[in-house]
Amino acid sequence: MPKAVNRPSGLRAEQAALTRARILEAAREVFELRGYGGARIEDIAVGAGVAVPTVYKTFTNKKTLLAGVVERAMTGADYAGDVDEQDWWQEQLREPDPARQLRLIARNARKIYGRAAAVLEVLRASAPLDPDIATTWDDVFAQRLRRSHRTADTLLAKAGGRARFDAQETAVTLLSLTRPELYTEQIGLGRSPARYERWLGDVLVASLLTGG
Template structure:
């Protein structure tokens, strides 16, 4: 009996992962196309090809699904990944100079924002009428701020930062420019290519923050 369970467990886990990925992708598409009101659990289930009960079982209620979409946009996978475990964060920590760290992060945040900005627009609109959506975005914004303080401290350790800016100021500058709002202004409204956006972030942060 135990051998049968051990044999089938990886298969069930893989199937559950595929189901979750399908639900998250369907919810993402509906949020972008229809906005928060149109992305009902029933429509998400229909688009993902699953039952409504499957969504409740595997992820939760609509607010949980929206959170999963946002976390997926940040991590690039169906699951949330804590910042210290992300590949680009580990490469930043391992990099030897502040310039290298900035370049790695500018490239990473460009990839993240290309996924997150469309979802953010839907979440921003939802936050005006839906308290859980507002709390979700506020929580993610505060988490970004904490992560940027860690990034500032890592940059400071190189000895290359300006002495007239403390870590809080450094973190605030980076936090304001790695936001979906900044991406929307330059890429979506002004038509910048993502690579131009990445180069702009790296150049601006080098000029503003390093000696």
């Protein structure tokens, strides 16, 4: 009897999660193609294969939908929490070798921005036009800053005398060199994502450690 009661609930939750993922993927494509102002919920609904009211029921409005798209793109997961909860981010934090840690940071930046750079640009460009979108953009920056400080602390703990800077300068350097705008610029100048990763790893190691 309990199974008969619980099964529909589990099925509904699974169907809701799949619907949410389809809406987010369709929304990402529409936002990237048309920008925030040009994106229409009707087009997103068509892309997701759902009715327009389903989009509103799931995300309330276009602003919260954009925020959901950004979160999904940053983490690479449908239900994700924060970037620093992901296994691939924790891997760089736990890496015992400081140079290897910096190269894992470069790998992670390439992975994140390969998914998220375009929609982050939509978010950045729209932020001056709407206070709620501006808050989302500020939250993205605040989370990046927090992760940079956390990474800097672990890097200095293992780098010892090889560290070029103190924790504050290390965090600021990490934040500056892993900006999404820099990824977009490098790709626009002809670097492949793989070359971006190698370049960023080399720059981080040379900037933050002595002795290579």
